[in-house]
Amino acid sequence: MKCCARRTAALLAGILLGPTSLVGTRANDRILLAGDIFQYLLPATSAGLTLGYTDGEGALQFGESAALTLGVTYGLKYSIDEKRPNGGRHSFPSGHSSISFSSAEFMRKRYGWEYGIPACAAATFVAYSRVEAREHYPHDVIAGASIGIVSSYIFTRHYKGWRIEPDIDRKYCGIRLSHPW
16 A cells, blocks of 8 residues: 555646746747656656556456557547647647546556546646647647547456455445455
């Protein structure tokens, strides 16, 4: 249980402290750069969790979901070739959003909400940063997020290790520790 708490703390520290190196740049530039960092940090965190849990099955599931996510995203991106708000090409769907949400959904479904909530928040920030920087339209990031979530939902199964879950009822509030046998 101590190990799980340390892993959660390390994940939160990486997500919250990563953008602190952005001091001295303009607000829009900082948002864009932070979104770019989180785009790489989320899949790296997913892969790191599979290593930390020595979860080879999870690594395979993450690889399959990431491959499907990127395949569908770039297949659509180069076949549709929609113009970006800033005038560039290949706007639909957002690759940043698709891989970020794929990673977040993998962490949520495989290891639980204690990883999923901060990962979903970071993925949402990535999507926001793409619209704010005029790299994508809102429907681009929504489509990318949908592709990522569905891809991970298809391939990811719950981890068979110990799980910590909130146990809340009208009369009490607690934490449930469970393990499938």
